Amino acid sequence: MKYLPFVATLASSALAAGINFAQLLDQKPLDIADNIKWELKPEVDSAALQSAVNELDLKIEAANLFKVAHGSVFEYGHPTRIIGSPGHWSTVNHLLDTLHHLKHYYDVDVQSFEAFTGILKSFSLSINGVVPKSADALDLTPPTPGGLPVTGPVVLVDNYGCQASDYPFNVTNGIALIQRGSCSFGQKSELAGLRGAKAALIYNNEPGSAKGTLGTPTPHMVPSLSLSKEDGEAVKRQLLGSGSVSATVAVDAYVKKFKTKNVIATTRYGNDSNIVMLGAHSDSVAAGPGINDDGSGTISLLNVAKYLSKFKVNNKVRFAWWAAEEEGLLGSDYYVSKLTPKEKSQIRLFMDYDMMASPNYAYQIYNATNSENPLGSEELKNLYIDWYVEQGLNYTLVPFDGRSDYDGFIKSGIPGGGIATGAEGLKTEEEAELFGGEAGVAYDPCYHSLCDDLANLDYGAWVVNTKLIAHSVATYAKSLDGFPLREEASPVKMTAQPNFKYHGPNLVL
Template structure:
């Protein structure tokens, strides 16, 4: 069809009887409308791309993903796709094979990187004569010596334990008792270890429980628990009164570094200097198969990437499947940190799609503003809002607080945003009226549990949000008109936020 137009093709109909010319011309018009001057595929438009999305195809992928998760049963005793497992390895193979089957539309690559992962097998904390129910070992905590119980008196650390001088000399051979504050839990554990403590307990500054991560391991980290403020209050009073509180800490855990892999697929066509990028994470937690978290996002990307091949694009589209998200956004952090400045600037925006089909869903939009984030984040937020409103659907804003893979992008000057349907948060009565479901329950009652299987994904929410993802891709693949130009790349830390989370874990 290249080089032909309607008039030249009409000329070829000269000998065709009038009886057939009209229907042939009608068909010709249809063909030409479907042909963009850049090639034999139409330029992507949002309605056409959305029309290809189907619930049946999404769930066909979901069933396949669950079968892959079952390959980890021999090692873990249940289905999982946690990094390092057979289930995750096969997930990566599945995504890569599907992308390869799409021919030369994409250039795909893998990015291997070292990932720190930890697992706690058993733990127990005894404070005086009580065994507090709220005691929770921190993620990436080392084990107690010999993976056996250790004994020592609690020593109350000064202030919030954010400086070496807060840790007294008498802490050597004892257990540090540290108030939650402005610095990371890992910093507190490191200072406690340097001061000679055999374990540490970080207690909350409010009555709630406290579960977090120590982050990147250091040689000085000690076995560390989180504790609710409610359970800590009477202990603090005793220590301040000069009473001795003897304690027992026990953690059987492992912290290992393994290699895992990100998968990147980018359209061959389109302006390679101006890319729209979107991502989801390929891994689950160790406790379950992760079909909603984040099989739903991973498969949404795969579905959109598959149908995008029916169209041409003016701007390149880059899909990413991150590994190690559940261990602390490891894959996306590594990817962005490894980008040279000139490559960073080619990414016009990043869109994060994590948990697209929670059973007790709400349509959630990250409340990303240009005031607090790279310019363009707010325009992306408004694109989602406008789409929901155009469909007559309710939506709600949620904090842009570092809990998913957008974090590294916005911290390094790349506009970002995304949508979700909720994790362990509690649905309100107002949200029940807006979205249905049940107030007072988690948005995803199977969040990070064994029951996060195929039956845990809401078909309506998943379909709607996959159509919205298709809309976001089609919009920017066709044009960045009206979207802010990229600002000069900022050094890491310029957009540093006062966030409590890095991924699913509290960090301070």
């Protein structure tokens, strides 16, 4: 009975607004109240939702994330929000606490799963006494025994090292030199280990370095480092010439399995056959607090979710904060893998928002086309283009190559796309003219580093892109008229997708 005065007041407001209160009488009192409050909200409007975005809200949430990242200092020696760390658990809890205050508007799910992560303490490599400048440790590499150096002859592996027959018998107790390509880094490392190699050196098959990941650990993987094409081919020439090259490798690292969590929030109301979905990843790398990567996307989504709760939507909106993106898109992949065919069909599109505030930014749009991706991906790309043009802002198209959490959706036939402001790539002269900043310098000089902190954010770019996120949500939450229907889409063109150069931030081939 204590709810009746409250419900009666809402009923009067509902009648005044022309809402049929009689249709709600068979529901529980609080459900009636929530339904009436929903009906009294204004319909979502892009301009109104964008107007809610402000720099102060972004700064407050950035400070919150930086604070929780410091919870990892005792264990890691510096702030980080890598999965399994106190900083990441606090990030998840902060998301849940904020969404709890919006429980009248969102149904919140927590999706637990297990993921591997690797902690690299140090590594070293010398080849005939020379230290290659391009040498890097591959993510999830196992250590050398006790983290101590191992030495052996460098042995050239045939082809791309994707078959056991590519590995000469004399690689046993040696250091395998393998060219990147054709199969995963992890497969090369495992085959080298099965042949008895002490370590593997994988060199790029295109100009530049070859940062990458071994993926899910297997017992036979060996300590694995990467080299640039230039350094790798120089060693190959030495082997083909004198035939004698020695290398010393040391890797101090460990790989550990953690439980972690995705956070999913879906509006309680709206057409559940037309789910508009967007996501960002909640974790950072071990090296730093990840306030731009992807604290910026995490915060943009959280603030837009709060602002959206003031409005009524016609289509359901689903926000996702993925865990273990930095380990290879594990959270988003896990989510997609658990969807039934019906649930997949209900998601009309997925929008990815990873790194919204790079200090040397460019306004980047993923170049998603309908010719190579699920029908609707190009329409989403055009929405972003149109908005930047309407605002009098420049933009640039960047490869849609598997580097972020759209990957699993695209491969499952769900249209996707997104925007970003750039990672470790260098800004070109042309981009400096379009966006300002400094040519020849990384979009984010602190990418995957300790200095990805509160000073590593361009708030002007962040506000702009958060407004664009709000626009994308409002547009599709209001109506999907003109957006390709899933059941009318042509079969998904998968020819390019399995050969994506990336799966997350790291090379996979």
